Amino acid sequence: MRKKIQDLVRGKFDYDRPALNVPGEPIVFEVLENSVYRGEFQIRSEDDREIRGLVECGNPHIICLTPQFDAACATVKFEYHAKELKAGCPDCGEFVIVSSSGEYKVPFQAQVIRYYCPSSIGKIKTLNDFSNLAKLNWEEALGVFQNPHFKELLPDEKTKMLYGGLCQYQCASHEMEEFLIGIGKKERNYFDVDMPYKKIDRARINREETITVTKSQWGYLDIRVSADGDFLEPGKTRLHSKDFTGKHAKLKFKVVPEKLHGGKNYGRILLETPFQTKEIRIMAMGEHVKRSDSEKRHQKEYSRFRLIEKYTDFCLGRMSRRKWAQDSCRILNDMIGQDHDNIWNHLFLCQVYCIAGQDKEAAETLERIQKLARDPQSPAVCYRDYLKSLLEEGEEDDREELLEETKDAWRRYRGHPVLFYMLLHLEGSWQNEERRYRELKKYLKKDCASPVFYLEAYRLLKEYPSLLNYMDEVEFRIFLWAARQQVLTDRMIQTVFESAVRVRGFHGRFFWLLGRCWKASPTMEAVKVICVYLIKNGRYGEAYFPWFVRGVEKELKIAGLYEAYMHSWHKKDGDIPEAVLKYFAGNPPLPSLLKTRLYAYLVRSRDRKKDKMAVYEPLIREFAFSQIQKGNINDELAEIYQWMSLQTDQEEWKKLQRAVADARKIVSPLAKFSKTVVLQDKGADRQSVPILKNTSYVRISDPEKCLLFEDTYGRRYYLKDGYRITRMFAGDTGEKSGGTNEKNSLEEQPDGTMALKRKLEEFADSIDCLDKEIQQAKEQNMDVSAYQEQLLVRMLFTEHFVPDHGDYFAAVCRQSDTAQIRDAYVSYFSWRYLLYEEKIPGEVFEYLEYSLTNQRILNRCCEMAMLKYLCRQSEWSEEQEELFVRFFEEQMEQGNGYPFYQDLPEKIKRKYMIHDCSYLYYIGLPHKKLLCRITVRDEEGERIIEKAAREPFEGMYVTVIRRFADEEIRYEFYETEGNVLKAAALPEIPWENMGMSRYRELNLLLKGRDGALGDLEYYAGLCDMTEHLFIPL
Structure with a gap:
């Protein structure tokens, strides 16, 4: 349509519109109840030229799947939705084709029929039939339940809602079971x-x-x-x-x-x-069987764990040497008793004797080991030699020999923990604390995580704190070990706190280490570091709340501390500190959930916090208004709304609370359900609300609602009981009859007005029907300006106009931003007036005159239509005369003549020397090369003149001749020989009635009459007077 409007404004007209072939008979089809019928029909251009257009239907059951087309042949597909239609109800309507070839109508007739599902007990016509079939043959009933036509059996909306809600995701045996329970045909299965x-x-x-x-x-x-x-x-x-x-x-x-x-x-x-x-x-x-190898292995590992635990306690000073030696010897002797051939148990026992100063027992143990040592290059033999050197305290050469022997074994058994332990005590270069600590870190990172080496590293860090500059992965593990042993040093704690800033992301073990550091050194800095670490990583909740409490109590200046406090606070945690309340009184950004929590606390404590409530009251009111308009509700918001109802005018409150008046709280004691699903009629949205702590909040506006509960597997259940539903906000909702509610919604308008407004909004009907609807809307004082503009555009597109289309043009002229539509309308009717003498509204010429006088640019067709209009007027205003002179002289200069020049007054004709001109014309398709054959018959005989016809305007062909008396003139326009387009004769001119002029007198002379000599003298006198009075330019 936009292109057609633009073409009209530019002066491009459709001279030869092809007709559109549409089905001549109504489209008749049958459709099942509550189902969809899909059909189609074809439309075709007569001469295979492309046609643009729209396909619309005002019937509410029809959906056009081909709403527009731009082709020589198009297939229009549609759907008929038989929703809410019962069998035997006929329906009819028509498709309206709004095209560039005009407006066409295709009627249709729909016959609604019903489908009954067949079964082994006959057709299933009622739910009783269905439940009887389910008792006899569950699988067959399931097939009926899954049939798309099963919904046609459902008697009311609530049953349909139940079926649709249960079968939203799947339609299987579980859903059929719940459906039968929901309609009361069976009890739940236990x-x-x-x-x-x-x-x-x-x-x-x-x-x-x-x-x-x-x-x-x-x-x-x-x-x-x-x-x-x-x-x-x-x-x-x-x-x-x-x-x-x-x-x-x-x-x-x-x-x-x-x-x-x-x-x-x-x-x-x-x-x-x-x-x-x-x-x-x-x-x-x-069966009572012997202990398995795994149990033996478990016992062995437990004994080793106890041995290391005792050693750690001894080294950290938590156990005396004597007590440690006794306990360790007892454990090792038990291990030897269980596995006597294991040389390592004997070696460790010897080590204990050496450390305890029991050299005799150590020597005896070494003698027993001699029999168990088989491989002279094994780590056990090296360890035996190391213990022997401890007892004998040999020369330096012996020590060097032992070191070389240990290094050789290390190269063969790299990573062995006992060999590494020996190197720590034998390698001379490793006795430097920095080198020793570096080798320990390297070994701990790659090979072993034995507590013995963590102990060695810890003792180095404790004795030489300068070794600790930052915390890497190995040191983090050392600190964890020290924290478990509760032996963290001040330098370690400081290093952990300094590293908290660099740690990326939240790590539970690091948080635990921070807590142990605070326990070892409960300072303000420790609390600050931990709070910053938690806030940076967004960790809130009950587990972290004590740290935020400490931060608030110590009045730490940390960004986001009070927000983190509110994130983690729960009403069971008691009062909110004054510092937090003072901070949030400035209304900093805070999520709605936390604002609800804070404001609900203040509302509950308003009697104790009167000074704070005075500050917070505007904030609470503003927040409550925003939440109630969104329809949000929960227990805490309900407390706020209840307080606000006491602070607000009752009439205003009745209007506000409508958004939450239908809120309900549903408590289900069954923890197996994850969602509550609310299905209700009256066009309300289907709600699926998560269940948190067995509670969900929903909005129920329809008393005939249907509640379903969904489990974690997505299956839905219908419960007759077993849950509790309570109204969240009690009180008059202002919805009773006889109230003072404003009637400004569509639902409160009369039914006729609603239906009319809906039809006009859809705008899917014929032009004549839409015209009637607009007139009805005007009578009901509805605003129809937009519809008038829309209909005028459609009329211009189809070139089908209602009788009072001028009123639509006048209405559009009163609107702003409609210049293009106005110009298109005026251009179209100027064309019709110029070429086809069509009667057009006077408002068109008023618009043309006003626009052209004010130098508005219109197309040439508008100018020529205005010139034609002025040629037929007996009197002109000053502005009209200026327009005439401008357009007429412009056309004279171009050599263009028009048939309507003959309607000019004689005075104007003589002025421009066209009083003796006749205009032969033909109206047809533009841009043709036409010839005009003129046959002139007079007293001398008959002669034929052929001229090429001029085309002063597209589609108008004109030949200009000058006539004399006693000439009978016939003419015909043709393109080729034998193809005459127009043939006609010129009527005789009444020369006697013409005004005085030499041309009149000459024609009268030619005509001949009595007293010819006197006429010649009269003609001669006129010639002399003309020469005397007029001087040629």
């Missing part, structure tokens, strides 16, 4: 087991055991099966209805003997649904 306790003796260990599960009634049941106990293996993880024979199902499980320990093994099998949990306790007797 189950029981034949024995809650089962004892399995050793003789039955390798056999499968069976549990009998019995359900309460017919229908679907889905039970999840799990086992608590490694030795139990259920045969299935789920029990379905297919597993039941009648009302009974067999659940098999077996006991895995390899996973039993000696004696009694306890476990249980759990059978669960969202509404029920059954526990079958199992006791299985295991």
